[in-house]
Amino acid sequence: MSKKLLLKDAHIEGIRHYDVYRKQGGYDAVEKALAMTPDAIVEEVKTSGLRGRGGAGFPTGMKWSFLAKPEGIPRYLVVNADESEPGTFKDRYLMEFIPHLLIEGMIISSFALGANTAYIYIRGEYAWIPEILEQAIDEAKAAGFLGKNILGKGYDLEIYVQRGAGAYICGEETALLESLEGKRGNPRLKPPFPAVKGLWESPTVVNNVETIAAVVPIINITGAEYAKIGVGRSTGTKLISACGNINKPGVYEIDMTITVEEFIYSEEYCGGIPNGKKLKACIPGGSSVPIVPANLLLKTINGEPRYMNYESLADGGFATGTMMGSGGFIVLDEDQCIVKHTMSLAHFYAHESCGQCTPCREGTPWMYKILKNIETGKGTMADIDLLWDIQRKIEGNTICPLGDAAAWPVAAAIRHFRDEFEWHIDNPEALTRNYGLAGYADPIP
Numbered sequence: 148m149s150k151k152l153l154l155k156d157a158h159i160e161g162i163r164h165y166d167v168y169r170k171q172g173g174y175d176a177v178e179k180a181l182a183m184t185p186d187a188i189v190e191e192v193k194t195s196g197l198r199g200r201g202g203a204g205f206p207t208g209m210k211w212s213f214l215a216k217p218e219g220i221p222r223y224l225v226v227n228a229d230e231s232e233p234g235t236f237k238d239r240y241l242m243e244f245i246p247h248l249l250i251e252g253m254i255i256s257s258f259a260l261g262a263n264t265a266y267i268y269i270r271g272e273y274a275w276i277p278e279i280l281e282q283a284i285d286e287a288k289a290a291g292f293l294g295k296n297i298l299g300k301g302y303d304l305e306i307y308v309q310r311g312a313g314a315y316i317c318g319e320e321t322a323l324l325e326s327l328e329g330k331r332g333n334p335r336l337k338p339p340f341p342a343v344k345g346l347w348e349s350p351t352v353v354n355n356v357e358t359i360a361a362v363v364p365i366i367n368i369t370g371a372e373y374a375k376i377g378v379g380r381s382t383g384t385k386l387i388s389a390c391g392n393i394n395k396p397g398v399y400e401i402d403m404t405i406t407v408e409e410f411i412y413s414e415e416y417c418g419g420i421p422n423g424k425k426l427k428a429c430i431p432g433g434s435s436v437p438i439v440p441a442n443l444l445l446k447t448i449n450g451e452p453r454y455m456n457y458e459s460l461a462d463g464g465f466a467t468g469t470m471m472g473s474g475g476f477i478v479l480d481e482d483q484c485i486v487k488h489t490m491s492l493a494h495f496y497a498h499e500s501c502g503q504c505t506p507c508r509e510g511t512p513w514m515y516k517i518l519k520n521i522e523t524g525k526g527t528m529a530d531i532d533l534l535w536d537i538q539r540k541i542e543g544n545t546i547c548p549l550g551d552a553a554a555w556p557v558a559a560a561i562r563h564f565r566d567e568f569e570w571h572i573d574n575p576e577a578l579t580r581n582y583g584l585a586g587y588a589d590p591i592p
């Protein structure tokens with residue numbers, strides 16, 4: 148049984164509301180934190196080993212300690228709730244069912260960072276959640292945990308909710324800041340990092356929803372105790388949104404010591420694959436990480452079991468960092484067509500590219516077109532090499548990680564499933580029969 152820190156009270160009726168949340172010990176961590184110094188809170192978060200839960204896994208305490216503190220300039224905390232990564236829906240769950248956990252984490256984090264204004268930038272498609280968050284903010288304010296002179300400690304904080312308008316790129320932290328400033332969400336060149344020059348050119352910490360929520364248990368149980376949960380540099384618990392060909396899709400809290408096999412097949416989590424089908428592959432951390440075939444997913448190249456954590460999901464000869472990504476775990480059974488899935492993802496990235504850099508702007512639709520040709524039986528063998536060449540030229544040559552995120556799924560699909568691409572090219576007629584392409588609707592309008 149995995150230890151639960153974030154979802155432990157999620158099943159309690161009415162936990163969305165202040166009174167019930169408070170009865171479960173909610174806001175105790177704020178009382179504790181406001182009796183500490185801001186630096187002591189930052190140290191506690193450093194000790195916990197907490198890493199960013201949005202995708203990059205960057206150490207949170209380190210990010211906080213990078214925050215510039217020029218005299219007379221305001222600092223901001225911005226919560227990235229623009230959860231748009233295909234397969235990822237864990238932050239939605241947290242905000243929808245336990246909104247006060249996020250608000251409590253924001254109060255502690257803002258106090259630690261010396262911010263008097265904090266924002267939640269939420270994806271526009273989560274249309275019903277801002278109201279839930281705003282109600283939680285109002286309740287916390289009425290109880291004296293927000294506004295002026297919180298708990299009589301002389302600390303002021305206001306939290307605002309800002310809705311996005313449906314662009315995936317606004318989840319990239321600098322595009323998010325541009326959007327929050329009322330501009331088109333184009334990513335900025337880094338450095339300077341937001342910690343030095345962020346919102347309205349002021350020092351800003353941008354953290355994922357789950358990252359900020361995790362600050363609450365860290366203060367409650369101490370950073371040292373939090374660091375004992377998990378393994379190595381994968382400390383604490385992690386929310387995983389599981390979907391695809393599994394019996395029990397949903398949001399699970401894991402302690403990062405379980406194996407991938409346990410996660411997919413045990414009744415506590417995904418409950419196995421329907422209809423006795425075999426596992427073909429998995430995209431373990433949202434669509435921006437490479438697809439991993441079953442043989443590499445259940446065991447590493449050294450034959451060790453693969454664990455659901457940052458380190459174990461990072462090796463295996465891939466060009467990327469961790470494949471834990473945003474925690475969006477997509478399972479594909481033996482009937483799934485890798486070419487079709489890769490085409491669908493390529494369409495997504497082509498559609499979401501902001502167009503600032505040539506390799507991404509031109510390369511993403513080009514990859515989609517080639518994949519569509521292969522998928523619809525019009526590809527040639529030379530197309531596979533061309534695809535490989537295009538993705539190589541995108542990776543590492545763009546302003547923001549969307550370019551890499553578009554390149555990696557294509558690279559991994561060719562690396563691990565080249566025979567499937569070749570089969571499509573060799574068997575166009577069988578392809579039409581198998582996939583019913585007569586009625587196939589082009590996802591590009």
Ligand code: L3W
Nearest residue numbers: 201202203205213230231232340342433435472473548552
């Ligand atoms: C100050 C330095 N700050 C790094 C900060 C930086 C950022 C964080 C991580 O992309 C990934 C992306 C997606 N001084 C610093 C510094 N920082 N050096 O640390 O930075 P970085 O550049 O490694 O990552 P990123 O730009 O934040 C995030 C991937 O996540 N992803 C999923 C994204 C989608 C969601 C979602 O829907 N919720 O998260 C999946 O893999 O591709 O590679 O804050 O400022 N010297």
Ligand code: SF4
Nearest residue numbers: 501503504507545547
């Ligand atoms: Fe825009 Fe793509 Fe360049 Fe990112 S990589 S800045 S999304 S064009």
